Amino acid sequence: MLAYLARRLGGTIPVLVAVSMFVFGFVHALPGDPARLQAGPEASPADIAAIRTEMGLDGSIVEQYLRWAGNTLQLKLGRSSKTRQPVAQVIGERFMPTLWLTVVAIVWSTVVGILIGVISGLNRGRWIDRAGMVLAISGVSFPGFWLGLLMIGLFSVRLGWLPTGGYGTWQHFVMPSFCLGVGVAAVMARFTRSAFVEAMGEDYVRTARMKGLSERVVAWKHTLRNALIPVITLSGLQFGFLLGGAIVIETVFSWPGLGRLLVDSVSFRDYPVIQAEIMLFSIEFVMINLIVDLLYAAANPEIRLK
Amino acid sequence: MTPLLDITDLTVAFATDGAPVTVIHGLDLAVASGETVALVGESGSGKSVTSLAITRLLDYTGGRISGGRIAYTDAQGAVQDLAAATPQTMRALRGPEIAMVFQEPMTSLNPVLRVGEQIAEAVRLHQGLDEAAALAEARRLLARVRIADPDRQLRRYPFELSGGMRQRVMIAMALSCRPRLLIADEPTTALDVTVQAQVLRLLRGLQAETGMGMIFITHDMGVVAELADRVAVMQHGRKVEDGSVGQIFAAPQHPYTRALLAAVPVLGALSGQTLPRPFDIAGTKLPPQDTVRDETPVLEITDLVTRFDVRRNFRLRGRVHAVEQVSLAVRPGETLALVGESGCGKSTTGRSVIGLETPTSGMIRLDGDDITRSTAASDRRLHREIQFVFQDPFASLNPRLTVGFSIAEPMRTHDIAHGAEAERRVHDLLAEVGLTPEHAQRYPHELSGGQRQRVCIARALASEPRLIIADEAVAALDVSIRAQVVNLMMELQRRRGLAMLFISHDMAVVERVSHRVAVMYLGQIVEIGPRQAVFTNPAHAYTARLLAAVPVPDPARRDRSLDLDDSEVPSPLRALSDPPIVRPLIEIGPDHFVARHSVGGRY
Numbered sequence: 052m053l054a055y056l057a058r059r060l061g062g063t064i065p066v067l068v069a070v071s072m073f074v075f076g077f078v079h080a081l082p083g084d085p086a087r088l089q090a091g092p093e094a095s096p097a098d099i100a101a102i103r104t105e106m107g108l109d110g111s112i113v114e115q116y117l118r119w120a121g122n123t124l125q126l127k128l129g130r131s132s133k134t135r136q137p138v139a140q141v142i143g144e145r146f147m148p149t150l151w152l153t154v155v156a157i158v159w160s161t162v163v164g165i166l167i168g169v170i171s172g173l174n175r176g177r178w179i180d181r182a183g184m185v186l187a188i189s190g191v192s193f194p195g196f197w198l199g200l201l202m203i204g205l206f207s208v209r210l211g212w213l214p215t216g217g218y219g220t221w222q223h224f225v226m227p228s229f230c231l232g233v234g235v236a237a238v239m240a241r242f243t244r245s246a247f248v249e250a251m252g253e254d255y256v257r258t259a260r261m262k263g264l265s266e267r268v269v270a271w272k273h274t275l276r277n278a279l280i281p282v283i284t285l286s287g288l289q290f291g292f293l294l295g296g297a298i299v300i301e302t303v304f305s306w307p308g309l310g311r312l313l314v315d316s317v318s319f320r321d322y323p324v325i326q327a328e329i330m331l332f333s334i335e336f337v338m339i340n341l342i343v344d345l346l347y348a349a350a351n352p353e354i355r356l357k
Numbered sequence: 358m359t360p361l362l363d364i365t366d367l368t369v370a371f372a373t374d375g376a377p378v379t380v381i382h383g384l385d386l387a388v389a390s391g392e393t394v395a396l397v398g399e400s401g402s403g404k405s406v407t408s409l410a411i412t413r414l415l416d417y418t419g420g421r422i423s424g425g426r427i428a429y430t431d432a433q434g435a436v437q438d439l440a441a442a443t444p445q446t447m448r449a450l451r452g453p454e455i456a457m458v459f460q461e462p463m464t465s466l467n468p469v470l471r472v473g474e475q476i477a478e479a480v481r482l483h484q485g486l487d488e489a490a491a492l493a494e495a496r497r498l499l500a501r502v503r504i505a506d507p508d509r510q511l512r513r514y515p516f517e518l519s520g521g522m523r524q525r526v527m528i529a530m531a532l533s534c535r536p537r538l539l540i541a542d543e544p545t546t547a548l549d550v551t552v553q554a555q556v557l558r559l560l561r562g563l564q565a566e567t568g569m570g571m572i573f574i575t576h577d578m579g580v581v582a583e584l585a586d587r588v589a590v591m592q593h594g595r596k597v598e599d600g601s602v603g604q605i606f607a608a609p610q611h612p613y614t615r616a617l618l619a620a621v622p623v624l625g626a627l628s629g630q631t632l633p634r635p636f637d638i639a640g641t642k643l644p645p646q647d648t649v650r651d652e653t654p655v656l657e658i659t660d661l662v663t664r665f666d667v668r669r670n671f672r673l674r675g676r677v678h679a680v681e682q683v684s685l686a687v688r689p690g691e692t693l694a695l696v697g698e699s700g701c702g703k704s705t706t707g708r709s710v711i712g713l714e715t716p717t718s719g720m721i722r723l724d725g726d727d728i729t730r731s732t733a734a735s736d737r738r739l740h741r742e743i744q745f746v747f748q749d750p751f752a753s754l755n756p757r758l759t760v761g762f763s764i765a766e767p768m769r770t771h772d773i774a775h776g777a778e779a780e781r782r783v784h785d786l787l788a789e790v791g792l793t794p795e796h797a798q799r800y801p802h803e804l805s806g807g808q809r810q811r812v813c814i815a816r817a818l819a820s821e822p823r824l825i826i827a828d829e830a831v832a833a834l835d836v837s838i839r840a841q842v843v844n845l846m847m848e849l850q851r852r853r854g855l856a857m858l859f860i861s862h863d864m865a866v867v868e869r870v871s872h873r874v875a876v877m878y879l880g881q882i883v884e885i886g887p888r889q890a891v892f893t894n895p896a897h898a899y900t901a902r903l904l905a906a907v908p909v910p911d912p913a914r915r916d917r918s919l920d921l922d923d924s925e926v927p928s929p930l931r932a933l934s935d936p937p938i939v940r941p942l943i944e945i946g947p948d949h950f951v952a953r954h955s956v957g958g959r960y
Contacts, residue, residue, distance in 0.1 A: 254465040255466055257459065258466065258530070260414060263449065263451035264478070272478075276469045351469065352469060
């Protein structure tokens with residue numbers, strides 16, 4: 052198992068290198084000169100050149116990349132070109148709110164999604180299945196930000212139960228994590244249902260029934276674990292979706308997280324922050340996938356033991 | 358005495374988009390305690406649906422019992438009508454009263470639960486034992502179905518077991534609550550012959566011990582003759598004939614039973630003849646297959662070795678010795694059969710020839726030219742002159758392409774014919790394999806299994822090959838269709854002088870088609886020679902074991918004392934430091950060679 056982990060960790064290195072090249076290349080392909088932007092309209096060409104050197108933007112693109120990659124590896128992320136604060140500090144302040152938001156969202160949406168999926172799968176064709184799937188379709192089709200605005204209108208403005216935005220108490224979490232997780236819960240519900248229905252048709256389920264086991268045991272013991280194996284893979288992919296969704300939801304609820312930071316940084320061309328943040332997202336995503344694969348191995352003895 | 362099970366006028370229908378489709382029409386069937394009733398018929402005859410109706414697993418498949426009675430006498434002597442029983446009643450009966458062994462041991466066990474738990478849960482449920490006692494009972498059951506080292510096997514997962522062992526686990530599970538009626542649905546169809554013989558003997562022994570009634574569903578008349586007391590023959594959802602096993606084999610009344618029995622290949626049918634001969638279908642006797650004219654081989658394989666490295670954590674941990682120094686030659690118009698059991702390397706040998714696997718060493722010659730090392734020119738020639746027919750005719754045809762397109766593709770690839778000329782050739786080929794030009798417009802799913810395999814054969818012929826490698830090409834077909842397709846292949850050989858490498862595990866079919874036979878075991882050829890010599894005087898112990906395990910479709914020749922061992926075939930996966938011993942074969946008769954060295958420790 053340790054060797055497996057080491058191998059999988061080793062496998063993430065080329066992925067991260069490729070991502071870093073892509074991030075760097077993409078940011079630099081954006082039109083506009085960050086040095087000029089930073090220097091302001093009054094600056095002389097000499098000032099701009101000095102700033103460019105300071106920002107590490109002189110030399111060929113390859114040189115620039117290698118310098119940036121080397122610094123990043125040593126966690127020298129530079130300073131934000133907007134606020135002049137160290138990038139590590141800027142990101143550090145925003146990291147925990149986003150992490151908590153996504154974790155709360157993924158936990159509730161996975162649990163609820165799987166539950167709805169299993170209940171629908173068990174009652175295939177009955178009204179409860181239809182209701183579950185109507186809910187799921189609505190969840191997929193409803194844009195999170197629009198749902199957010201409606202909820203603010205109802206719960207904050209009209210009823211005054213929950214704060215409109217910001218970060219701090221558990222009340223602050225309710226609406227953002229709900230809006231963020233709704234799409235994921237819906238996808239998980241639909242996927243779990245189909246995986247469950249498919250597993251119910253497998254030969255080993257017939258064997259289980261032939262032992263005289265009750266439908267409850269057949270469903271929860273024999274079917275669910277097999278049905279969850281593909282669902283685990285999906286949940287990893289959904290996490291990436293959540294990171295994307297956080298950018299929008301954080302803006303709607305004025306959440307002091309990485310998503311909003313990214314939006315702000317892009318509009319200001321704050322290269323050091325954008326690059327560091329996208330690298331962070333990539334590392335998170337790769338790690339999540341690694342965890343998912345380990346869970347997958349835990350659920351599936353054939354992977355675990357080979 | 359009331360029978361254990363008495364089915365009267367059973368009718369079963371399946372719901373479809375339109376009107377329900379009736380698949381069982383007024384079936385009558387009775388089974389007494391201690392009796393084995395074989396339910397035989399081809400795919401779609403309704404035999405499996407009958408078993409689902411008795412167990413009422415039918416309820417979960419969209420089927421419905423629309424008429425009739427299934428009277429079952431339980432242990433207390435009370436008669437219950439299973440056709441009208443509630444789900445609760447059925448649940449209580451499944452396990453302690455009625456148990457079932459399914460066809461697919463590979464998929465019928467839950468992949469994420471340990472074998473021990475899968476047996477123990479039924480024991481806990483029906484016998485009220487606690488965890489430890491149930492597990493001890495599971496251990497005892499595994500020993501009873503002759504699984505070696507049951508303590509270790511209890512903790513294993515199904516994927517760690519061979520097919521034969523999984524089927525034994527299934528049987529252990531079915532027997533765990535001492536059922537009074539056992540339904541076995543094609544329990545040995547997916548198994549090798551020697552394993553099949555082991556499982557059949559096990560079932561017979563267990564039945565004698567427990568006195569349970571048994572319904573044995575099969576399409577294999579050899580198995581029926583081995584095992585059954587009575588036989589019910591089904592066709593299109595109706596029982597066409599019913600009688601004692603002796604009566605059915607000696608004097609079949611219904612034309613369908615007669616046709617079914619005629620199509621069954623009987624091992625030993627050609628023991629007095631040197632040449633292969635097609636099946637006699639519908640009373641027509643075809644001449645022996647005297648097609649070998651030229652002694653120069655089309656294909657010659659010398660010392661072919663194909664190994665697969667097994668790595669774990671980046672390090673080479675061992676090798677699968679799939680093919681070890683195999684040498685053989687096939688002449689024009691000749692069929693060489695490559696026989697052996699799963700994992701013996703026969704398919705890998707075939708696949709290595711056409712480059713689907715990369716041989717580790719050795720030489721492959723086509724018409725005397727070395728084609729071992731793949732070059733653009735040699736590949737082109739290879740793929741034109743050698744064609745492959747695979748086992749599963751459905752999986753090997755592209756479902757999105759018409760049959761005509763699939764057949765024409767090799768012609769275009771090899772620049773043999775285009776446009777109208779290709780179309781004309783497609784029509785000719787379809788006619789040649791017994792289909793009509795109209796079939797060219799069809800898609801694979803519109804054809805039956807036999808028709809699809811005919812299409813695969815037509816496609817193989819499209820590039821005008823000189824050699825056809827048929828890898829279990831008739832194994833997935835029903836008996837009557839199998840006989841037709843075998844005859845078709847032999848007819849094509851007569852007409853075109855084709856050479857054939859016929860890879861098969863079915864010894865009775867091999868006897869029909871082949872001029873020569875090579876027996877493979879653990880990657881090596883242990884015996885090769887003229888078919889008659891190998892079949893009538895098997896010189897290698899493994900050949901003899903393989904032949905002895907084939908069920909004979911003649912109840913009079915049932916041999917209950919047959920000595921079989923329950924051992925597993927050793928693994929071809931070996932440590933790096935432990936290569937297998939391979940020595941040249943010894944000639945013991947004209948063109949008849951046999952291995953005299955120890956292969957895999959046992960032979």
